[in-house]
Amino acid sequence: MSEVIERERRYEPEFVDIADDSPEAMFDLLTSRGLGDGLPVVPPTRERVEAMLQFVTGDADEVLFTLQPRSGIVTRRVVAINAVMAGCPPEVFPVVLTALRALARPEVNLRGVNATTHPVAPMIIVHGEIVKSAGFASGVGAFGPGNRANATVGRAVRLVLLHVAGAKPGFGDAATHGQPAKYTFCAAENLEATPWESYPLSRGVTAPSAVTVHCGEGPHNVHDAEAAGDPALILDKIGSAMTSLGQNNAPISQAEYFIVLGPEHAASIAERAMTRRDVSNYLFNTARIPAWVFRKHFQELAWANWMKAVDDDELLPMTGDADNIRVLVSGGPGKHSLVVPSWGMTRSATLPLEG
Amino acid sequence: MTISVYLPDSEPGPISTSLAASPASLKGLRIAVLDNGKPNADVVMIHAAEALAARTGAVVSVITKKGPLGQSANAAIPLAEDRLALLLAEADIVITGAADCGSCTAYSVHDAIELERNGKPTVVATTTQFEPVAKTLSTSFGAPDTRLLVLPHPIGGTDEPTLNAWAEAAVDQLIALFTGITQ
Numbered sequence: 001m002s003e004v005i006e007r008e009r010r011y012e013p014e015f016v017d018i019a020d021d022s023p024e025a026m027f028d029l030l031t032s033r034g035l036g037d038g039l040p041v042v043p044p045t046r047e048r049v050e051a052m053l054q055f056v057t058g059d060a061d062e063v064l065f066t067l068q069p070r071s072g073i074v075t076r077r078v079v080a081i082n083a084v085m086a087g088c089p090p091e092v093f094p095v096v097l098t099a100l101r102a103l104a105r106p107e108v109n110l111r112g113v114n115a116t117t118h119p120v121a122p123m124i125i126v127h128g129e130i131v132k133s134a135g136f137a138s139g140v141g142a143f144g145p146g147n148r149a150n151a152t153v154g155r156a157v158r159l160v161l162l163h164v165a166g167a168k169p170g171f172g173d174a175a176t177h178g179q180p181a182k183y184t185f186c187a188a189e190n191l192e193a194t195p196w197e198s199y200p201l202s203r204g205v206t207a208p209s210a211v212t213v214h215c216g217e218g219p220h221n222v223h224d225a226e227a228a229g230d231p232a233l234i235l236d237k238i239g240s241a242m243t244s245l246g247q248n249n250a251p252i253s254q255a256e257y258f259i260v261l262g263p264e265h266a267a268s269i270a271e272r273a274m275t276r277r278d279v280s281n282y283l284f285n286t287a288r289i290p291a292w293v294f295r296k297h298f299q300e301l302a303w304a305n306w307m308k309a310v311d312d313d314e315l316l317p318m319t320g321d322a323d324n325i326r327v328l329v330s331g332g333p334g335k336h337s338l339v340v341p342s343w344g345m346t347r348s349a350t351l352p353l354e355g
Numbered sequence: 356m357t358i359s360v361y362l363p364d365s366e367p368g369p370i371s372t373s374l375a376a377s378p379a380s381l382k383g384l385r386i387a388v389l390d391n392g393k394p395n396a397d398v399v400m401i402h403a404a405e406a407l408a409a410r411t412g413a414v415v416s417v418i419t420k421k422g423p424l425g426q427s428a429n430a431a432i433p434l435a436e437d438r439l440a441l442l443l444a445e446a447d448i449v450i451t452g453a454a455d456c457g458s459c460t461a462y463s464v465h466d467a468i469e470l471e472r473n474g475k476p477t478v479v480a481t482t483t484q485f486e487p488v489a490k491t492l493s494t495s496f497g498a499p500d501t502r503l504l505v506l507p508h509p510i511g512g513t514d515e516p517t518l519n520a521w522a523e524a525a526v527d528q529l530i531a532l533f534t535g536i537t538q
Contacts (some may be wrong), residue, residue, distance in 0.1 A: 011366070015359045026360070035364060044361045063368075069461055070495040071368040081361040111465070112431040115492065116458035163364040171491040174457025252429070300392040302429040345431040345458070 010061045011073045013081060018043065026085075035163055037155065037183060041085035052080035055093045056355025065104045068111035070166025074100060076355070079160060086156035091134040092149045094355035096156045098211040099124045101354060103157070107347040113215045114167035117174045118248065120215050120343035121181035122161075123258065124154055125328065126188040127200045128209035130353055138188035140332025143219065154184030181218045190330045193263030195270030199328040200350050202276060207352030214258050214326070214348040217247070219338035229268030234337070235279065239287035241339040242318050248344030250289070251298040253307055253320030255342035259283070262331045276327045284322035288315035302345070372498040374471045377535040378448070381407070385416035387446030389438065391463060392420055392428030394511035395518055396453035400480055402522035403504075404450055407529050417445050421466065430459035434466045443473055448533055452480030453510045454503075460485050464492045467501055478532050482508035502532040 018025040023040035030036035042048065053060050053076060060077040067074055076097065083096050103110050103122055113120050126136045137147035144151055166172035175182070189199055196202070200210040220241045224234045242249070242257055249255040259279070261269070269279060292312035294301065301308070304320035319325060326348065331338075378384060386404045390397045397418075404415045419425035419441065421434040434451075442449055449470050454460035460481060467477040479501060481489045486505050493501035505528075506521050507513075530536070 013365060014362045016362055017357045017359055019357060021358050025358075029360070033362075033364075043358065044363065045358060046361070049361060066368040068495075069492050071497075073365040073368050075365070077361075078363070078365045081363045085363060109432070111461050112458040115461035115488065116431065117456045118458070159363065166367075166491070166495055168491075170487060172488075172495065174460065174485065174488045299394060300427055300429065302427070345429060 009063055011063050011075050012061050013078055021045070034168065037158055037162060042087055044081040044084040048084045049077060049080045052083050052088065052090045052093045053077065055090050056097060058355070067100070067104060067160070067165035069115050069172050070164070072164035072166055074164060078164060082159040082163060083156040086152045086159050087148070088152040088156050089148060092153050094353055095126055095130060095134065095153050095211055097355055098351055098353050099153070099157050099213055100160055102211060102213040102349040102351045105349045108213065108215060108349055109346045110165065112345050113343055114161060114165055114173055116343065117176045118343050119175050119177055119179035119217065121179060121185050121218070122157060123214045123216060123340055124157060124186040125199070125212040126186065127198055127212065128207070128353070130209035131188040136188035138190040138330055142187035142190070142330045144184070150186045150188070151184050154186035158182060158184060179218055187330050189328050190263060193266060194329040195266055196276045203350045205350050205352055209353035210350055211353060212348060212350040214256065214340060214342070215346045216258065216340045216342045219260065219340050222337045222339060223335060224265065225335040231269045231272050231274055234265050234268060235282050236286060238337060238339060239283050242283065242287040242341070243289060245289070245293070245297050247341040249318050249341050250294060251300065252302045252344035253304045254302070254324070254347070255319055255344045256324040256326055256348055257319060257342065258340040259325060259327045260331065260338040260340065261327065261329050262334055262336045263329060264333065264335055265337045266329045279327045280322045280325040283325050284317050284319070287318045289318070290314070291316045367495060372468055372472055374498060374500055375474045375476045377476055377533060379534060381411035381413040381448070381530065381533060384413045384447040385445065386413050387417035387442050387449045388415065389434060389442065389449055389451035389466065390418070390420045390428060391430035391452065391459055393430050393453040393455060393459055395513060396480070396510060398515055399506065399510055399518040399522050400450050400452060402519045403525050403529060406523050406526050410526050411530065417441060431462060433462060433469070439469065442470060442475060446475065449475050449477040450480060451477060454479050454481035454489050455485050455508060455510045457488060460488045461492050464489055464496060464501055468496050468498045471498065476502065476533050478502045478504045478529060480504045480506060482506050482510060484508040504528055504532060
């Protein structure tokens with residue numbers, strides 16, 4: 001009996017022998033077991049995994065939680081193995097672990113996120129002191145390519161989803177097409193260029209470093225270089241990018257949008273004294289479609305009750321509450337912002353950094 | 356020179372479930388249809404339930420969507436508490452689905468296992484294209500023998516006469532799945 005309880009609380013991964021310390025030998029191993037993301041990996045030797053574990057505290061073999069749909073066991077060591085394979089520098093390891101803690105939260109609905117035919121991928125946003133100390137990119141090209149921390153954290157999370165959560169295409173992941181953001185999808189918040197409080201602080205997370213996950217589509221670009229930064233012209237274009245019947249936000253009113261403002265757009269908006277909340281409210285009021293159009297297109301509408309009660313001719317928002325429109329700043333110079341729609345039956349999570 | 360590396364895939368957590376006992380005969384049993392709202396899920400499952408009832412002497416007792424009060428359904432979340440209570444009170448066996456996409460397969464299998472745990476044999480209506488996903492998830496969720504009715508693909512977008520023909524042709528498979536008797 002005590003042995004059974006011990007097994008549930010602790011898990012020690014197995015070792016296997018491979019021909020040598022090379023990407024080719026790892027390809028042979030992964031191919032024979034149906035593992036990997038298709039790209040070369042670093043062999044996860046004991047030494048490399050131990051180096052990763054130096055950046056977290058606690059029992060490396062403690063079972064922390066499981067990831068759906070496979071109910072795969074997560075320990076710090078299991079995550080470290082995948083982080084080594086992804087090429088993570090050890091100092092980013094707590095970010096990988098925190099992103100996975102966030103994905104395991106019930107409101108994220110990882111079972112659905114992983115299994116769906118929709119091309120959803122978790123977007124990981126890194127906030128606070130860890131951005132500088134671990135070398136994350138928050139400025140030009142934040143979503144890549146070119147920065148090791150961003151690239152490998154997103155990839156490590158994907159490898160854990162493939163290997164541990166069982167999100168293997170055609171089995172635990174039914175995504176019709178998949179998408180490039182399923183390889184890696186990570187950037188840092190550009191706090192220096194944020195004219196408001198940090199994003200985590202706006203959600204009540206006061207820790208010095210934090211991680212946000214949002215399970216949605218790839219980013220949709222919005223370009224506005226008109227009329228000397230008139231916020232209405234910027235925000236109307238963002239609203240236009242949000243107003244699509246093909247997004248799952250359309251039939252699911254709890255679904256969020258993440259609006260990733262470029263620093264120049266953020267500055268233009270803030271110069272006119274608009275707050276973050278004003279931006280959400282403006283988009284809530286402008287990104288709208290007549291109720292009859294929604295009703296014509298969707299047999300089932302997972303809508304807030306108030307939306308079901310409005311007349312056909314009224315304009316309805318693309319999400320049920322202005323607070324579902326989440327605004328943060330990332331990226332470098334240029335007149336671009338990004339809209340990241342949601343998979344739908346999922347909620348974002350922002351957690352303090354915790355190894 | 357060979358080196359040792361860790362395997363990266365850990366293993367599934369210690370969950371396993373046994374299915375509800377299969378009835379020897381369906382005569383007089385109450386069949387429920389639990390509809391996740393996917394296009395045409397109601398058409399093919401209701402027709403299959405009625406054809407099964409006509410053949411076996413069972414009765415169709417409940418037809419409901421899986422959302423609260425049965426008013427609407429979202430296929431990517433578990434069945435509502437009040438629907439579970441309704442099925443436990445007013446049905447003996449259940450047909451649920453359609454499991455013809457990813458998240459809806461995950462939650463149809465999840466719902467079926469929940470009902471099996473509560474003693475109600477439950478068949479998940481899936482399709483040839485999603486059978487591998489349904490099988491993988493059944494195993495992941497601790498019930499590899501989840502009862503899967505495999506229909507042609509796709510259910511959404513197929514016309515009603517064709518769906519009715521598929522439902523008629525599925526009756527023998529349904530009897531086998533519910534009773535464990537193949538002939």
